[in-house]
Structure formats: structure tokens, C-alpha cells
Amino acid sequence: MTTVTTAREGQVAVISFGDAPVNSLGAATRRALVAALDAAQADGAVTAIVLAGNNGLFSAGADIKEFGTPAMLASPNLHELIAVVESSGKPVVAAIEGSCLGGGLELALGCHYRVASAGAKLGLPEVKLGLLPGAGGTQRLPRLIGVENALNVILSGEPVPAPLFKGSPLLDGLAAGAALPEAIRLAAAKGTAAAGGAALPRARDARIAEPALDALLGFARNTVKAGFANYPAPLACIDAIEAAATRKFEDGLARERELFAGLMMGPVSAALRHAFFAERAAGKIADVPDSTPLRDVRLAAVIGAGTMGTGIAINFLNAGIPVFLLEVGKDALDKGVARITENYAGQVKKGRMKPADAEAKAALLRPTLSYEDIGAADIVIEAVFEELGIKEQVFGRLDAVMKPGAILATNTSTLDVDRIAAATRRPADVIGTHFFSPANVMKLLEVVRGKATAKDVLATTMKLARTLRKTAVVSGVCDGFIGNRMIEQYSRQALFMVDEGASPAEVDAAVEAFGFAMGPFRMSDLAGNDIGWHIRKRRYLEKPGMVYSRLADRLCELGRFGQKTGSGWYDYRPGDRTAYPSAVVDALITSYRAEQKITPRRLAAAEIVDRLVYALVNEAARILEEGIAQRASDIDIVYLTGYGFPVWRGGPMRYADQVGLFGVVRRMAELAQNPHGDPAFWTPAPLLARLAAEGGSFTAPGARP
């Protein structure tokens, strides 16, 4: 359904357009807008036209669902629509309310006049999807607000409050209230003037006179090269703006179009668009419709005031939800409360929060030592020690005290959520909420769906994740869930490579050059090497056939747990998080290799990257096939938001698709020739083998394993 309607206000035709929620400028809307503009043009009683969005906003831009489809280019495309507006013989005034973004702003820039309400926000966010504003935005905007301001708007991609443009030719009026009445008044006046022969101002005709052009462009280029080396879009935006300042309008437009096409076809924008859609898709659960009734979450409780419990509590406080924090002993409770208070003090000190705001948030905390206090909470999240016996005990208590309908969540990272649920008489109310450390900072939340978890419990938890500003991905129950189950294989490979001859620093450097935020050894030093040790000790008992390098165990036997002990794979100095090479670790590695009778060899960076990334991909294929993850793009979101995988590569699944699954499997067959390590490691997961053989893909639209 496309809604474009024309109403008459005296001699002004008011064309209102757009469908909820964001009035995107899809093919049908563009067609209907051109028809309405033509009709107004042909109507002798009309002297001027106002373009206004429905639904309280102008338009959030192009319909991104059309990206890469024929509909995006279907005539009239956005260029053609804007040309119809700009070449109108009757003045066209944009009445801008709410969001006016991307193609929406480009359409407004094609109008002869623009009136915005003070609450409106204008911006060109294309750079965030690895693109540039491709419908004249890079050409018209600098003509109206100057090169420097246009660079800021286009390179940041951020929406800018309309009042900041007051006084520039971008806005012909700023309305304290609604923009429409003022736009109609302006249109009526300009319509009369135009009928009398007055010329219509067009952004394309404005000239850019910027004496410091070279300096501005040079500075912008250096800044984006330093900060966004792997992203081609910011540089292309600067090139397009340069064309606006140095070429005739039509030539600049052609340059913009050429640069846009290059970005659109390139891998980075494709990856960023994949990530954008992946994040949206992650919130959808096949058998849990959006209409699933939700439970109210107005009061929360957290059990355990350690590292994770306090971080989780802060999430609730920040969202304005009062939260009980329960501990076994007063000392631990006091420490937890102090950690929360210090967090808020830090926020205030850094200027990120006003003191009164921090105080109000902290005041929502309800520390307690008694389960009797917390029974009225709508959700309780357990974050006690990682031991099944203790968790079972805690859930037994919760079962006894929590009101009917309360959601009982566990933050376990490795234990079986179904067994924890079985410690209660209400397993349908039990769910896993796997936060990442630091829990008040990290975006990712793995929501673990137990075999008995009720649909409304799942839907409510997903909604709560949004309230807490987390990106939630649903995982089934398995050891390590999605993220940690994959990272275990990645870590095994990292250690095999050190056995074979790479240094931890070489492994870290290779994968950091690939784009990971942090290599496996620096990451392990940060998280604590003892965590992996603890897990491996369990593995040696559970899966005696699984081959591990014992090097990491030797490191832990030396007490080198990482940053928290001042030494791990690297050495650390007090108050300094820099990882320094360690002679102790070098000696440890040398003696381990000798003991294993390994003659060390040099490993190329490409081999290191392939082995680490394909270790992730192969395990991910199993996770997908087992139904632990709902879709490949969910796995990408886990890695992009929780594990520092380079966003511009779109995630491990998207990366594998880009390499081509056929090539991935062939490379794995080569790697399997390596006599060191686990001979079974590189057997492709059945799903991966099948997709590779069929020429299939994990993430292409419609790909459904």
C-alpha cells in the first residue's frame, strides 16, 4: 500500500506521502509522487506545492529492502523524482518534521524551499552502510551549507538537529511547532512571486566558494585514512564533495553516481548491509510470532554481586528498572554495591552522565541478603559461581520464593540450562541470558532457549534485551552456546600454531591485521587464562579423544593467568595494559616444542588467518545444522558484537561466503595434510561440505540450510 494524497490549501497543493513506519522512498511511492507532482503542475488553480511526509516524519530515505534489487533502479528512480521536483515551474516547499534522512533529505534538497520544525533531524547516514548519498546529496548539500559542514554531516552519518542549520540556505524557515502551516504560508507567497516571474532558487545553481578547499579535503582524507582504513566509503564521500566544489553540477553528479556504484558493488558495503539486516533478523524467532503476549518487566533481581552480577544490575539501573542485588554474605554484597557506585562516579567524572542522573539511577538499586525480599521481581538473573550444584540450589530457592510468572534466568556460560531448569517446578519460566564481560558495556546477549522455555518467556526476554540496549541472539542449549563453542576451536588452532612455530605475538598480529579487535592470546590474557584451563580440565575427562596442545595448561601452572596476575602469554607492567613479549613464555614454548619433538617452522600470516577463521566457520556450520543457531546471520551478529570480528567483513559466515564455500573446503583439505594437531579437525561439517558441493551459501538471500 502506498499512500500519496493531495489536499488543497488555497492555491497550494499539499502532497502528503509515505507509508509507516518511515515513509521510505520505494518504487511505488516514487511513482505515486511523480504522478501527484505532475497533476499539481497541470492544475491551473495551483501556484505552489508543498511536500510533506505522513506519520510525523518527512522520510527516512531509500527503501533499503530494494538495495541491490531491480526495484531500486526502477523508473522513476530517486534521481528522476528529484529532477521532477527541481525542474518544477511552480515552487516546491519541503515541510520537514521528524526524521529527514538519506534519500529523504536528498529529496528535500531538490525542493526550492525547505521549512523544518525545530524538533526535526536531518542527516545522510549512507556512510554507515558503506555507501555515499547517491541521489545528489554530495552535490547539493555542500552548495547549501558549505564544504566543511557537508563533510561533517556526510562523514559522520549522524542526524543533525534542524536548529543547527538555522540561517543557512538549507532552511528557509524553522517552525517552533509544526512545519506544515509555515510551509504552506511560504509556498503561497512564493507561488505568487513565481507567477509574477520571480526565479526559483535551486541548490544545483549555487556556487561553492571555499578558499581553504584543499586544506579541508586534505585534513578530512587524513582523518578517515587513520580511523577507517578498511572502509572505502568515507574517502569516496570526500571525492564526491571535492567534485561538487570543483566541477559543474552535472559532472559532479556523474562522479557521485560512479563512486556510488563502485561502493554498492564492493564487498565492504555488502558486508555492512548484511550486518544491518542480520541485526534486524536476529530479533525474529521462527515459531514465536511478534504477536506473542509479553510479560511485564518492571522489577528485577540479580543473584550474585560478582563481576557479572554487578554489570547486569547496572543494565537494569540504566534502563530505569529497579533491581534487587542478592548475595550470600555482607562483605561480597558491599563490594558489589561499591563497584556499582564507582561505575556511576566514573561516568560522572568522564562527563558521560549528569550527577543527578547517576544518583537517580543508583538509587534504584536494592541490595539484600534475603531471598524473602525479592519474590515480587518480574525477572531474576542468576550470576553466581559457575558450578551446577550451586546453581541448582539457587534455582530451588528461587522456585520457592518467586511469584508465579516470574522469569528465572541464568547467566551460565557453560552449564546445561535444561538441568538448571529441572531444579525448579517451573522449567517453562527458565531461560539463559548469557551476558558478555563487562556486562554493562558489551552489546551482545545470547538468549538461551531451553527445551521447556515458554514462548512468552523467550519473547519477553528478547524485548527486555532491547530495553537494556543489547543485541540479542537466540541460542539453543549446548556447551558454550554459539560464541564460546566456536571460540574453543579457534583457541585450539591458535595453540597448535604456536606449537608448530608461530609466536603468540605473530598469531595475534596476523589476525589483528585481518581486522579482529584483538588476537587470541591478548584476548585470553584479558579474559583470564584460568577460565579456559578450567574448561579444558573438564574436557579432558568428558572427551578424552579430543587433541589439545597442553601449552596453555603449562602457562597456567606457572600462575600466568593474564592481565589480572600481571603476566600471561605476555608480560604486563603495573597500570599498563600493553602486552610486552615474555622471555619466560618464549622459554616455555621452546621447551614444549622440544618435548613434543616439533621442529618449528615459520607460519605465514595468511595461514594463521585461514586456520583461525575456518576453525570458526566449520564449528559454526555444525551449530547451524544442529539448530543451535536459527540462521547463519545470527552467528555473524554474535561474532560482530561479542568477539571483535571485523564489522567490514560482515562476520565469519558472510566472510566464508565471500571467499566461496568451495574454496573454503578446498583450503581445509590442504590444512588437513598437516601432521601436527588433531587429524580430524579439518573434516568439513556436513552442512559446509554439502553447501560447497552444491555451490550454496550460508548468507545469500533465501539461503536456507
Ligand code: NAD
Ligand atoms: P564472580 O566470582 O565474580 O561472582 C560470583 C558471585 O556470586 C560472588 O560474588 C559470590 O559471592 C556470589 N555467590 C556465590 N554463590 C552464591 C549464592 N548461592 N547466592 C548468592 N550469591 C552467590 O563470577 P562472575 O565472573 O561474575 O560469573 C558469574 C556467572 O556468570 C558464572 O556463571 C559465569 O560462568 C558467568 N559468566 C561469566 C563471564 C565472565 O567473563 N566473568 C561471562 C559470561 C558469563
